[in-house]
Every structure is written in structure tokens, then in C-alpha cells.
Amino acid sequence: MKFRSLAIIGFIIAVILFISCKTHFETTKSDYKAVVSTANFNHGKNLVFSICAGCHYNRGLKKLAGNPMDDVPGIAGKVYSANLTQSKTNGIAPKYTDAQLKYLLKTGISRDGRFMSYMLRPNMADEDINDIIVFLRSDDPAVSAADTTVGLTHYSFIGKAYLGFKADPASYRSNVKRPSDNDPVALGRYLVDNVGCYHCHSKSLKSLNSINPEQTKGYLAGGATLKGEQGSEIAASNITPDKNTGIGNYTKADFRRALKDGRSPTRTLRPPMEKFDHLTDKEVDAIYAYLMTVPPKYHAVKHI
Template sequence: MSRGEYIAKMSDCTACHTTQTDKPFAGGLAMPLPMGTLYSTNITPDKETGIGRYTLADFRRVLREGIRKDGSRLYPAMPYTEYTKLSDADIESLYDYFMNQIKPVHQANRENDIPAIMSMRWPLALWNWMFHKQGAYRVKPDESAQWNRGAYLVQGATHCGTCHTPRGLAMQSLASDETEHSFLAGSDLGGWHAFNITSDETAGIGKWSQAEIVQYLKTGSVPGKAQAAGPMAEAVEHSFQYLTDSDLNSIATYLRSVTPFNDDKNKPSRFEQGQPVSQDLKLRGVPVDVASKKMPGASLYMGNCSVCHDADGSGSPDGYYPSLYHNSVIGSEHTGNLIQVILHGVKRHTASGDVMMPAFGQHLSDKEVATLVNFLTKTYGAKDANISASDVKALRVSE
């Protein structure tokens, strides 16, 4: 893998710029924003429809400042707010990769569907003036080389904060590095919650070891703590699994130093909840129709989930089928992720193997999913999530 390709992988340019595998980087991904739908653009080196006419200086400017070759401003849906931290050398390698290793694809960009008044790009200049801190990462001489490398990667290329740092009313990220309150403190995105990953021991991942953080980013799974589904599974699959162990360790070192953020000291830790509880024993000898009326959660669980996660929720010994207690998705007060996992399943392909949990969205009604979620959070998590069928319905839209 060339240096440029490595930087493209860790920055996950593919996530937003590739929609058809046979046309890498040709753009066209729909990004629903509060004011309308924006489409990512063609960044192949095609001279008419792509970025074939960009010079290195143009390319540096678009990544650092979000300004296109023609001088117009990009919406901050393109994470130039993070990529601004990339070093000159890394930008140069990335430029070389896009210009010389990517096949030009002739495909015109799609117009965005943002209402005329909102689609004026000049107010973005004001947005940038207010919120965007431009400039390459600056080394902190008091910290180790490993820490600095981690800070460079987390704040910049791997853009963890794009998903994990809360946003304000103008969609601006509320913090861009560890010196600012709420950096990586958790944020909602498209029906998912990207958890608090500060070093707080209960609200964050302060009790995870260095090796566990590395393993999670490389494989997406740390049995007894967490698995990566949804957007995090994609980030692991397309990006983080390719990072060298040295880079992953740098990320872990830096993460473990990020100021703890805890907005509610009474909130229990996500991954320390619950214990094995056998549904099989509870339902034994109870006629099926009685069980489904009186113990609907346990019945649904035995009918749909226990084949893989075991009757007592302990999963398989190797963790391929994860345990449902000591599981951050069930232990979290943000129930959206659990609903998403049941509706849409889990798919993750990495060098360490294929992970697949089937989607139950077609098979289970909104009410059944709600019943299961309330049952699971009560049995294997901290407390009954108390959600209703309409909460589930709201998350089906992404199907």
C-alpha cells in the first residue's frame, strides 16, 4: 500500500465519496442535512467532472479551508474541519494517490436539493469565520511522540470527533481537541449514538485497556465490552482495520489521556451491566400461548435470539456471538443503537473474519421490537428502557 493510499484509508475518503464499488471516488452519496440533501462530489482525477484540474495548492486549500478550486465554499459535511490538521507531507502523498493511482471516472456531480436561500454558499464563509480553526496539527513538545501521533490521527485524519463530539445548533462541532470541554463526549447521528469515548471510567472508556482499544479498532469486537455495528462497523471495515499496530497504539494512548467527561455521575457504566439469566428455565413447562402473553419478552427472545446468544444471554465462548450482558449497547441509556441492531442486523468484514447478525426488521413488528428492547435492557442492562412501538417506527426510515 502506498503512503497516499494509507492516508486515504485512515481518512476514510471512501465512506462518502464512493457509492459504486466499480467507480471508486466518483461521488454521489446523499447526505441528509437539516436544510436539505447534499451530494458528495466526484474526486477522481477526471478533468471535466472530477478534480483532475486541481493543483497541489488547490488540493491543500480544499482540505484545510474547505474552498474549491473555483473559489466556492464546501459545506462542512466534508470534514475539512478535521482534515485541516493533516501535515503538508501527508497532503502531498494523498494528492499523489488521487492524481496517479485513481482511475478517472467521467460522472457529473448531482445538484444538491437544498432550498435556494439556504444553498447560497457565501454564508459558509461566516460559518468558517466563527467555527473553523484552520491549520496543520501542532506538536506539543511536553507530550511523547506516541501521544502526538495519536492526537494527530484522532483530531485529524481519522476524524473520530466528526461522529463522537457533540454538535451545536449550527452543526458545528463543539470541540476540536482535548483542551476543550466535551471533546469526544458522545453525539447522535442518524438514529445512532456514537458513545462518549473520553477517559471517564463510567461514562467513557476509561476502564478499557490499551490493548482493548486497539483490538476494537482493528476487529470491531471486544468480548465482554462492545462490538461495532452501524457507522462504527463501516469505519472499522473501511478504515481503522488498515492502520498499523503502531498507529492504533498511538490512538489508544491519546484517547486514554482525553479529559474525562461525565454529565451524570449516577449513570452506570455501559459495559458492566447485567449477568446471565436463563429464559429457558423461566419458560420451561409454561404453554407457548400463555408464555407469549405473560412473558412476551422472554418468548420473543427464545424464538429469535437465543440460538446465537444462548438462552442465558451469554453468547458463544469465543465471543463470536457476543454476550448480551456486559454489552455496551444494552447497558447504554441510548437505546437507539439496540433498536438499530435488531432492525438492521450487524455486518462487518475485516481481515479477522466476517461478522453477520441477521436483520429482524422485516420479521418483527414495531411493538415486538419495543417489547424485546425493554426486556433486554431490563434483564441484561441497567433498567427497562421503556420505549414504545413509535420509537421503533421512527428508526425504520433508514431501511
Template sequence: MFRNVQFQNTRQKKIDIKVDATPERIAQGQKLATMLCRSCHYNETTDEFTGRELTEAPQFGKIYSANITHDSIVGIGNWSDGDLIYFIRTGIRPDGQYVPPYMPKLIHISDEDLNSIIAFLRSDNGWVKANTAHMPASQPGFITKFLVTINAAKPFEFPTHVIPGPDTTNKAELGKYIALYQLECYSCHSQSFAKNNYYEPAKSPGFFGGGNEMYGLDGNKIYSLNITMDKNTGIGNWSEADFIKALKSGIVPNEQPALRQPMQPYANLTDEEASAIYAYLKTVPAVNNKVERKF
């Protein structure tokens, strides 16, 4: 596909994997893609993952997410499973081009969860059936080009070892896996995207203390909130039920307005998973950082 900006050309290492698309994997992949890919790749007009303009990422330029349906010309029909796995972990496409930070990379997600996402992308689910709707090429702005030029935004290394899933019998461990490695809550909820430590998330400045500046769908600035257990500035006074409700429905206590994009209602999480995230957050050091919600 034609793209008008060339970033550094790296090479995609060929990974020889064919994912076995079991019904369990397709179901888990659909759940994960709903929480991890839909917000950017779903298009309301086509009702498919044909991509859209990311108006909420003005800091990066004029950015369009891609068509990731089965179409072999404008979609990913010609990519192998290994191509997809390599790309989702590192950001490097089969043609060697690197996609800058506006497409998040899943460097810690378990091999099994990643296989599930691939199984879903290959499935006969209506969201990914071949569709020729074409997205214009992104026009990354100055900042993106600058970050890439100074190497501040560069491809992640492809993991050299097997990445196992969490011990699901250990509640806090499961919560940690979801919050750091699977859904990456910390990446939005720490101080800033630029300062996050993506290789060792817990070393990110202001870990879970909020205040990270981002943009809502309307293009206005919005800040992530402090979700440490600090009683004055975090969610230390929330009950577990308050937390589960807020996370899954966006409805927060104290008659405050509901949570807005880019925070999404994680309706697909089970109550057990939401409760596990809560158990993990209780182990995270409280951060005293007051973030005002502006409307």
C-alpha cells in the same frame, strides 16, 4: 461544472506546489484516503471514487459527493496540486465556490500527510483512474443555506505556517495527532458538530464524551459514544486490547452488536497507531455522559 446553488464567492489563493509523488507518499496517501475519503467518495457500482448520494446527510439537503477521479471534465483532472491542497484545507474550490460542512476540511493534518493524499489522488490506483460517471449537483437544504448565510459555516483560513508531523517516538503525541488532526475522531465523538471548536479541538464542548447526533447509512439517527476513560459511561473498563480490536474491526466487548456506520472499522491503522490513540485518550479528562446505543 454546473452547480445550481451559489454560495458566497470567495477566491482561491493560488498555491504554487507540485507534489513529488514518491512511492512512500502514494502508499501513505492510499491508507489515509481509505480512512478519510472513501466513505463518501467511493461508489460501489463503478468501484471508483466517482461519488455517491450521501443519504446519511439528510440534514444538509440532497447531497452528492463529487467525482474525484482523473477525468478532466467531471473529475479533478484539471485541478493543480495547489488547487487540491487549498480546497482540502479551506473548502474553497478553484472557481471560488465554497463547499459547506458536508465535506470535512482537514485544517490541521500535516503538510506531509496532505501531500501524500495528493500523491495518491494523482496515482494510477484503480479507485482514481479517469471515469466519466457524472454526479448530479447537490441541492443543499434550508439549514445549510441558513448556516452559510449567517456565516456559521464559512471557509477555514489557509494555514500560513508549515504544519509538521508528530513526534512519532512519543506515543501519546502520535495518538493525539491521529485522534485530533489526522483522522479527527474528536469531531464525531464530542457533543455536537455545531459546537466543535475546529481550530482548537480540545476546547470542543463534551470533548470525546460522545452523544453527537448523526445519521447512519439507513438514514436513521445514531449517536457517537463516550470514549473517555470514565469507568461508568466511557471506555474506562476496556483493556487496551479491547480498544484496538473495536477500533480496527468494530467488534466491541460485552457481546454488544458490532459498531455501525458512520463509525468505520479503521482496519488500515497499525496496532502501534491504535495503541497510540489509546495512550492519548488516557490523558483526556474523563466525561460523565451516558449515551445509550439504540438499535
């Protein structure tokens, strides 16, 4: 019996050591500094509110101060999105160098070597990352210091084990360029990737392929279950151009209205679907142009 107990303790210690090794990685030694201008700030604000705000914008505080991540199963622990404000006690931005922020977005690796699976955007253009950093460093009210603690993340043993087994940082890609506005399909594909449309509108948040998004299971065919208002469950829509179960019958105007005003041809869209009113009309039209090239998939998603 004593030997068995020691064996169990040894196994637990081995698992803990494995998890620790799998979730801590080398960080950057770069001395990169963001280039600041008014144009960089304005574009960065649009990017942050299109890409980051869905998780990080706290409507009560009207700041990017973080929120409970209710879509994370309770068995994994309690998880909160990070405070992106200028708070020196709770915020990320004052604690990170520009190079560390860029590395985090590119690879998912934080300044202390932890892997943060939902942060990485390996295919994001360097110029867009530059502008996001410029905005996060600014004096905009949305990023002014919010010292109020929304909550502290605490993973359970099961949550840590899952992160350990799933930890897969992206390789750092340099000199990535944003597609030209004159190539709407390429720009739309880039935006679907980096705005994160495919995160929610595929089969599951647990099976995303951040390097090659189009290889994600059920890519854009919907079905992922998300938390809506008052904890209700919402199934994400099929946004492939299937005419029966997707958006194949949407006109460009229909799609623009859905994305920017929250109204589809048949219903009013509900949280967690945000209004993407910080995207330009050209960007929304580019997303539409790309989605119309995606292979249509018949997948009926029931909307409650």
C-alpha cells in the same frame, strides 16, 4: 401593500447577496507541486482510506466516487460527497492543481472560492497532504475514472443561508509537521483531529471547532446522531476514558480490535462506524494513548 411587497423582495435580495459574499473567498495563487514516490503513494492511500473514504468511497462502484450525505437534514437540500476519481467530467482531482487541493484541505476553500465546511483539515501536516494528493493523482483502481454521476448537490435556500452564516474558512497554515511516532500521545491527538474521530464522537456535527478540536462541544463524549443502515439513527459512542460510560475499561488490545475489526468488548460496531484497517497498529495505539489522557466525561449514550 405594494411597499410591503417591495420591502420583502428587497430583504430577500439582500440576504442572497449576503450569502453570496459570505460563501465565496479568495483562492490560492501558489505554484506548489506534490513530491511523488512509492512511499508517498503508499502512505497517501492509507491516509485517504482512513480520512476521506468514510464519505467519498462508494461501495457499489468500489471507487472514491462519492455518496449521498444522508446526515445533512433534508430541509437544507440534497448533498453528495465529491467524486475524487480521475473522471474528467465528474471528478475533482483533474480539475484542481496540486496547490488548489492543498489549499482546499487546509482552509475549506475550493478552487472557485466556495467554502466547503466538511473538507478542511487546517492542522494536517504538509507531508500528509502531499501524500494524499499523490494518491489521488495515481492509477489506483479506487481513483480510476468513475464517470457515473452518483448525484449532484443542490442546497435549498435554507441550506445556503445556513452555510452563509456558518462560513468560517481556516487561515492557511504552512510548514505544519506531523508528530513523531516516538511521541504516541501527540501523534494520537493529531490523528483524532485529522482522521476526524471527534467529528462524530462529540455532541454534534454542527458545532465542530476545526482549529482547536478540543474546544468542540462535548468533545469525544459522544451523542451526535448519525444515519446508519436503512436510514436508522445511530448515536455515536462516548470515547473518553470514563469507566462507566466511556472506554475507560478498554485495554489497548480491546481498542485495537474495536478500531480495526469493528468489535468492542460488548458488541459489534455498526455503520457509519468504519473499520480503520488502513491505520497501522502504532497509529491505533497512539490514538488509544491520547484518548486515555482526555478528561473522562460521564455521558451515557443509548445504543439501539
